[in-house]
Amino acid sequence: MDDVRGRPGCPKRMVFGPCGGVRVDERCEVAEHRCVFVDEPAPAWQGPPSPPVPPRPDSLLAAAAAARARPVVLTDLTVPPFDRAGLRRVVEVLAPVSDGLLAGEHANRPDLPPTVVAAEVLDAGGRPWTTLACRDRNRVVLEQELAGLAAVGVDGVLCVTGDARGPGVRPGVTQVFDLDGPRLAALAAAAGLPVAVPESPVAPPVSLRPARVADKQRAGAQLCVLNHVRTPAQVAAFVAAARDAGATLPFVAAVAVYTDERSARVLQRFPGLQMDDATVERVLAAPDPRSAGIAAAVAEARALLAVPGVVGVNLSGLASDGGELAGARVKAEVAAGIGRTA
Numbered sequence: 348m349d350d351v352r353g354r355p356g357c358p359k360r361m362v363f364g365p366c367g368g369v370r371v372d373e374r375c376e377v378a379e380h381r382c383v384f385v386d387e388p389a390p391a392w393q394g395p396p397s398p399p400v401p402p403r404p405d406s407l408l409a410a411a412a413a414a415r416a417r418p419v420v421l422t423d424l425t426v427p428p429f430d431r432a433g434l435r436r437v438v439e440v441l442a443p444v445s446d447g448l449l450a451g452e453h454a455n456r457p458d459l460p461p462t463v464v465a466a467e468v469l470d471a472g473g474r475p476w477t478t479l480a481c482r483d484r485n486r487v488v489l490e491q492e493l494a495g496l497a498a499v500g501v502d503g504v505l506c507v508t509g510d511a512r513g514p515g516v517r518p519g520v521t522q523v524f525d526l527d528g529p530r531l532a533a534l535a536a537a538a539g540l541p542v543a544v545p546e547s548p549v550a551p552p553v554s555l556r557p558a559r560v561a562d563k564q565r566a567g568a569q570l571c572v573l574n575h576v577r578t579p580a581q582v583a584a585f586v587a588a589a590r591d592a593g594a595t596l597p598f599v600a601a602v603a604v605y606t607d608e609r610s611a612r613v614l615q616r617f618p619g620l621q622m623d624d625a626t627v628e629r630v631l632a633a634p635d636p637r638s639a640g641i642a643a644a645v646a647e648a649r650a651l652l653a654v655p656g657v658v659g660v661n662l663s664g665l666a667s668d669g670g671e672l673a674g675a676r677v678k679a680e681v682a683a684g685i686g687r688t689a
């Protein structure tokens with residue numbers, strides 16, 4: 348847990364790597380060399396197994412555990428940074444149709460501290476899941492945020508290693524990476540918080556990724572949020588492989604929400620994820636791309652919800668070039684389209 352040196356050669360100083368950003372040719376997300384976990388996998392999780400934290404009543408985790416009477420929806424919060432009023436306007440649109448609102452930690456866009464965002468989401472009527480990344484905070488500050496998130500009463504924490512900071516964003520400022528995602532998951536579980544973890548089914552080394560989910564579960568994860576892939580069949584194969592590797596936790600699968608050129612291309616540029624490019628082009632060429640994008644997202648969500656082991660969907664992406672509120676309204680229409688009503 349306390350090894351802050353990490354694997355030699357890993358710019359994120361991970362011990363339980365690799366991160367989700369390994370490039371398709373197996374080069375590092377951050378440097379030009381080969382990812383140091385491709386040829387020499389990380390050790391299996393070495394900490395003590397974390398006992399599961401009881402989900403909060405009526406939370407996304409509780410809904411996932413119950414017999415599925417309706418789709419479980421985790422919606423990305425795309426909000427203007429350092430703008431509490433803007434955040435509240437988006438929450439008011441999305442909270443009624445979401446079991447959880449996922450606050451991000453963006454590599455290119457600093458924002459208010461996670462605990463402040465979570466408190467604002469709760470106050471506006473939302474159920475926050477807060478992403479916490481290891482990039483910008485040392486272990487002491489991560490512990491502070493975890494204690495703060497527990498105190499304000501978030502439904503859970505998505506524990507990620509984090510993307511490297513975007514080029515030109517706060518140049519010269521150090522990137523911390525005292526911990527990695529699995530070790531942060533253990534820390535969060537020890538703080539009494541329900542923990543979600545990400546995984547990227549199509550990021551190299553693909554064959555190691557299913558066992559990583561089982562390892563993250565041993566570290567304390569109770570939910571796995573999958574990154575975008577091209578087809579639901581890929582999700583089905585990944586979940587089955589993770590089950591074979593020992594993972595028993597529920598999965599939430601990503602749905603790409605876009606209705607115009609910018610919102611589509613932003614998703615396509617992210618490392619470690621794939622999009623159904625033919626569907627993207629069909630949506631962008633449609634006479635009414637907004638309606639076509641919503642229909643495509645609804646279809647993708649329905650197909651993903653039919654995959655065994657997938658308990659819900661994560662409505663993800665910018666959704667619209669027309670601003671955060673316009674994007675929130677698009678996501679709310681997608682949620683309604685799959686039967687998640689207020």
Ligand code: SF4
Nearest residue numbers: 357365366375376382
């Ligand atoms: S791709 Fe990620 S895990 Fe691999 S060496 Fe680079 S930063 Fe480390």
